Structure formats: C-alpha cells, structure tokens
Amino acid sequence: MTRKRWRSKPHDEPVPPEDGWVPWGGQEVWAVGETSGGAPYGLTREEFRVAGERDYREAGWVRAKTVLGRAIQWRVKRGTTVEVGRVKRVGRGLSRDLFAAEVNVSPDLENLSGVYVVPLPRWDAIPGLDARTRREAVVLERLGALKLPFRVPRLIGVIPEAGRRVAVREFLEGIDLDLRAGRHPGVRPWEVVGRLAAAIHRIDVAGFQGILPGHTTRREHAEAVLGIFNGLEGGEIQDAYAWARQHLPAKTPSVFVHGDLLGQNILLWPEEPPAVIDWEYAMRGDPAYDLAIVTRGVRRPFQVDRGLERLLDAYGAAGGAPLAAADVRFHEICLAAGWYREALDGRGAEPPDQARLRLLGILRRAQAA
Secondary structure (H helix, E strand, C coil), X not given: CCCCCCECXXXXXXXXXXXXXXXXXXXXXXXXXXXCCCCEEEEEHHHHHHXXXXXXXXXXXXXXXXXXXXXXXXHCCCCCEEEECCCEEEEECCCEEEEEEEEEEECCCCCCCEEEEEEEECCCCCCCHHHHHHHHHHHHHHHHCCCCCXXXXXXXXXXXXXXXXXXXXXXXXXXXXXXXCCCCCCCCHHHHHHHHHHHHHCCCHHHHCCCCCECCEHHHHHHHHHHHHCCCCCHHHHHHHHHHHHCCCCCCECEEECCCCCHHHEEECCCCCCEXXXXXCCEEECHHHHHHHHHCXXXXXXXXXXXXXXXXXXXXXXXXXXXXXXXXXXXXXXHHHHHHHHHHCCCCCXXXXXXXXXXXXXXXXXXXC
C-alpha cells in the first residue's frame, strides 16, 4: 500500500498524513498493516515527530525547535513539562530566517505558554551579527521596562547555536504595514510611521548608555555616512557629494534611532497599538535617517503626492524633532551612494548604471526643492 508523503513547505516541520490513523492502545497508529491477530502496526504520532526530527536534523526548523525548547527550559523549574508545537518558517531577513512555534508549559508559573519567534542566523549573515544580537537582546529588555505607545516583543533568552547566538522572542500578532497608500483601509502609512518614529526618537538614550552604538550629535552621524562617497568617481557623483556636504545637519544631540523602520518591522493588529520589531540596528543618530530608510529617495513616497512632506508633517505633529525635507534628502543621497557602491562591487540588487541613475534622480529632486 502506497502512503502519501508528509505534507509541508520546504522550510516547515512536516505534517503527518491526514488519513490512515487507527486508534489503538490509547493512541493513534498510522497503520501500514495488521498482525495475524488483527492488531494494527505502524508509527504513532509521537514516533512520526521523532522520526522527522531525526531525518531532517540539519533543517532550519529542527534547529529552531531545539533552540526554542532550550530557551524555555532555561526559564522554568525542574519537573516542568515543555511541549514545542509544529515549527513554521514565517519570514526571512537580511541575515536570519525566522521560525515560529507554539509552546505549552505545565505548570505555567511564569505565563510562558504562547507563540515564539526564533531568528536563526544563516551562513550568509552580514558580518557582526553576533554583536548585534547581543545588543538587540539588551535593548529589548530595557524597552520592555518602559511605558511606550507601541508594542515590543518580550525577550525569552539568548541561546548559542552552531557557534552563533539566537535571541528567542515572543511572537506578536500583526500584519506588516504596507507603505503603499490605500492597501490598508483607513490607514495612512505616513501617519503611522511618523507617530512611531517620533515616539522612538523621544526615548531617553541615557537609559541605554554603553549599549547603543552611534554618534553624539546629528552632524557627527552625517559626517560618518558621507564616507560612503570615498573613492566614487564621476562629475555627477561628486555633485551629489557636494550637495550633501552643503546640507549637513546641525550639531544638535543625537537621538534613539531604530535603524530599520520599514513596513515589515511595523505590525498592525485590531484593538492593539502597533508593534515595532527587529531592533538589531538600533543606535544613537540623526532622526532624519529613520525617515530616509522609509522614503528611500523614491519620487512619490507612499505612492501619494507630497509623500515626504506628509511624513514630515505627521512626524512633527506627533512631537518629533524639527526636521526639513533637506535633512531626509541628505540621508537618501548617502543611502543611494551606498547602493551604487554595492552595484559596482557586484553585490547590489541592480546594475551599476541603474543604481547611478537612482542616485542622480534623488539629487535632482533635492536640488529642485
């Protein structure tokens, strides 16, 4: 008799077949035959699970399941039962694959039962991931102690795995914020980003001394990112550098910056405040940098007219630092110069000519303003 293979996506824990299960001896058996006495024989559901973890032991979901189990076991007392449910891959970042699973703890004295995320490092992770993971873990712990107008995930633990560190955190319900206007009914994405950026930038950096990397002033941050132009040639490229040099921000104090405030790191959920996740690149810096990460120099941010101006208005109305469009354009130009450099080195997502035209388009819009 031919049985169907386990149903699963390539990166998810396999799902046992739906049919063929026979109750026997107080549990279910996936019967492949019967004994002469009529008793079914085959694998139980628990044996299926164990076989899957053995046969796919190098798979990401198996490693994530092991890490998650260790993280929870580290938090509970001896004699506590910890059951980790089916693991699924729920996302893919620049350096890590994100796996999630539900955990049941009994007795649950610390309210640990729930769904958790395991950001598992990949072999092609951006250098410095371990240091960023350790820093993100401390940042999450300290943010969790503050009263904030947005949700942040609870940190469960930092677990070593294959020579890397993995920061296991609570899974927060939510749908990624689509930065294109009209994709979420009743949601103006520039207002959501503006409010969140203003709230993040108001966090007192004094509570994160010795943790956050970065710069003392906005000018110091800007001068550091201008170094991306070093070695880039061409008259128009130098025009972009000259414009940026002429529009350096003031020497005012730096603020708490998220560093990657894109839509996939902002989660919306009914009757709940927005959630902000992935604090890996948090630092002290220029608040305009967070906004430039969102607008990215496109002609119509959020696919609306005056998208940048709308974002700045929302940011200011929410109590953000006084910023002008030129402050954001400065970082857009430096970001585009970085993408151009990556394209020249063969590491970019687009050909060098296209990356160069992107940079010059941002420059022209900045000059016109």
